[in-house]
Amino acid sequence: MMKGTRNIGRAVLVLALVGAVGFSAISCKTDVDGNGGNGGTGNGDNGNGGDGSGVLNYTDDGNGGWAFAGLGSFTGTSLVIPDTHEGRPVTTILGYACENNNLTTVTIGKNVTSIGNSSFPNGNLTSVTIPGSVTSIGRYAFAMNNLTSVTIPDSVTSIEDETFSMNSLTSVTIGKGVTSIGRGAFSINNLTSVTIPDSVTSIGEDAFHSSSLTSVTIGANVDISNLGNQFAMGDYSSAFRTLYNNNGKLAGTYTYSGDAWTKQP
Numbered sequence: 728m729m730k731g732t733r734n735i736g737r738a739v740l741v742l743a744l745v746g747a748v749g750f751s752a753i754s755c756k757t758d759v760d761g762n763g764g765n766g767g768t769g770n771g772d773n774g775n776g777g778d779g780s781g782v783l784n785y786t787d788d789g790n791g792g793w794a795f796a797g798l799g800s801f802t803g804t805s806l807v808i809p810d811t812h813e814g815r816p817v818t819t820i821l822g823y824a825c826e827n828n829n830l831t832t833v834t835i836g837k838n839v840t841s842i843g844n845s846s847f848p849n850g851n852l853t854s855v856t857i858p859g860s861v862t863s864i865g866r867y868a869f870a871m872n873n874l875t876s877v878t879i880p881d882s883v884t885s886i887e888d889e890t891f892s893m894n895s896l897t898s899v900t901i902g903k904g905v906t907s908i909g910r911g912a913f914s915i916n917n918l919t920s921v922t923i924p925d926s927v928t929s930i931g932e933d934a935f936h937s938s939s940l941t942s943v944t945i946g947a948n949v950d951i952s953n954l955g956n957q958f959a960m961g962d963y964s965s966a967f968r969t970l971y972n973n974n975g976k977l978a979g980t981y982t983y984s985g986d987a988w989t990k991q992p
Contacts, residue, residue, distance in 0.1 A: 781798075781799060781800030781801040781802050782799045782800055782801065783795065783797070783798060783799050783801055783808075783812075784796040784797040784798070784799040785812055785817070786821070788818050788819050790818065791815060791816075792815050792816040792817065792818040792819075792838070793812045793813075793815050793816070793817045793818065793819075794817070794818065794819035794820070794821050795808050795817055795819065795820045795821065795824055795839075796821050796824055797821075797824050797825060798824075798825055798828065804829055804830055804831045804832070804851075805830070805831060805832045806825075806830050806832070806833045806834070807833075807834045807836075808820065808833070808834070808835050808836045808839065809836050810836040810837050810838050811836075811838070816838035817836050817838055817839060818838055818839060818840055818841070819839065819840065819841045819843070820835070820839060820841065820842045820843055820846050821843045821846065822843030822844040822845055822846060822865060823843070823844070823845050823846065824843065824846045824847070825846060825847050825850070826845055826846075826847070826848050826849055826850075827848075827849050827850065828847065828849075828850040828851075829850065829851060830847070830850050830851065830852055831851050831852060831853050831854070832852065832853065832854040832855070833847060833852060833854070833855045833856070834855075834856040835855070835856060835857055835858055835861070836858065837858045837859075837860050838860060839858065839860055839861055840860055840861060840862050840863070841861070841862065841863050841865075842857075842861060842863065842864045842865060842868050843865045843868070844865035844866045844867060844868065844887075845865070845866065845867040845868065845870075846865065846868050846869075847868060847869050847872070848867050848868070848869065848870040848871050848872070849870070849871040849872075850871070850872050851872065851873055852869065852872035852873060852874055853872075853873050853874060853875065854874070855869060855874065855877060857877075857878065857879065857880055857883075858880065859880040859881065859882050860882060861880060861882055861883055862882050862883060862884060863883065863884070863885070863887075864879075864883060864886065864887060864890055865887055865890070866887045866888045866889055866890060866909070867888075867889045867890065867892075868887075868890050869890060869891050869894070870889050870890065870891065870892045870893050870894075871892070871893045871894075872893075872894050873894060873895055874891065874894040874895065874896055875894075875895050875896060875897055875898070876896065876897065876898040876899065876900075877891060877896060877898075877899050877900070878899075878900040878902075879899070879900065879901050879902045879905065880902045880904075881902035881903045881904040882902065882904055883902050883904060883905055884904055884905060884906055884907075885905065885906060885907045885908075885909065886901070886905055886907070886908045886909055886912045887909045887912070888909040888910040888911055888912065888931065889909070889910070889911045889912065889914070890909065890912050891912060891913050891916070892911050892912065892913065892914045892915055892916070893914070893915045893916075894915075894916050895916065895917055896913065896916035896917060896918055896938075897916075897917045897918065897919070898918075899913060899918065899921060900922075901921070901922065901923065901924055901927070902924070903924045903925070903926050904926060905924060905926055905927055906926055906927060906928055906929075907927065907928065907929045907930075907931070908923075908927060908929070908930045908931060908934050909931045909934070910931035910932045910933055910934065911931070911932070911933045911934060911936060912931065912934050912935075913934060913935050913938060914933050914934065914935065914936040914937055914938070915936065915937040915938075916935075916937070916938050917938065918935065918938040918939075918940060918961070919938075919939060919940060919941050919942065920940065920941065920942035920943070920944075921935065921940060921942075921943055921944070922943075922944040922945075923943065923944065923945040923946060923949065924946060925946035925947070925978065926946070927945075927946060927949055928948070928949060928950060929949065929950040929951075930949060930950070930951045930959050930960070931959065932959060933959065934959050934960070935959065935960055935961040935964070936959075936961070937961075938961045939961060940960060940961035940967075940983070941982060941983040941984070942980065942981070942982050942983070943960060943967065943980070943981045943982075944979070944980045944981075945971070945978065945979070945981070946978045947976055947977060947978040948976045949971075949976065951964075951968050951971065966983075966986075966987065966988050967981060967983070967988045970988045970989075970990065974990055977990065979991060
């Protein structure tokens with residue numbers, strides 16, 4: 728991907744976020760969309776193995792645990808969100824917790840179940856570890872970073888709009904619990920192949936836009952025929968969709984070569 732194209736794409740997405748969801752230039756908000764729980768903020772834990780000093784910000788999650796609310800005074804680039812804080816589990820990463828950050832790696836604690844909208848966008852992430860406890864990952868959560876690979880655990884049920892857009896992904900592992908892949912979820916990356924697990928029933932518009940997929944392994948009866956869905960399966964999407972639908976939406980591996988898709992035996 729050309730750097731100029733990616734920068735333009737980042738600018739477009741930032742503008743869209745500003746207009747659509749109030750995307751703020753101020754990092755690490757501590758309460759967003761009512762997800763801050765009932766308590767105040769708490770400080771402590773300097774990343775439990777992160778490379779910097781300073782305290783992280785937390786807020787009560789309303790269920791006896793903590794929600795990670797922001798970097799606080801943390802100064803490192805390698806962040807570990809701990810399993811617990813002050814003896815209580817860290818269960819949630821709030822939306823907008825660390826937008827516009829300088830982090831390069833994030834390891835998420837094993838008690839986190841929810842990663843909020845726009846929690847780590849527009850940064851320098853090259854690595855993120857998502858534990859098997861996570862069931863939901865919000866829109867734009869890891870957009871506009873430098874990720875080259877990502878593993879989405881089986882516990883996640885849906886991949887929301889633009890979640891991993893505008894990275895440098897060459898490899899993605901989609902968990903067997905995922906049922907839907909949202910609009911633009913993996914758009915503007917460097918993917919050439921992808922395996923869609925049998926659990927997936929729908930793939931949104933532009934899900935793999937600007938990814939030149941030439942090999943797709945997919946389950947049966949996936950809905951990829953929505954109106955305007957011309958880039959759902961990458962830059963060669965229309966021909967793929969036609970072959971897949973005309974073959975009765977059969978599961979299998981499809982490859983692209985010589986301007987045509989072919990279903991492998």
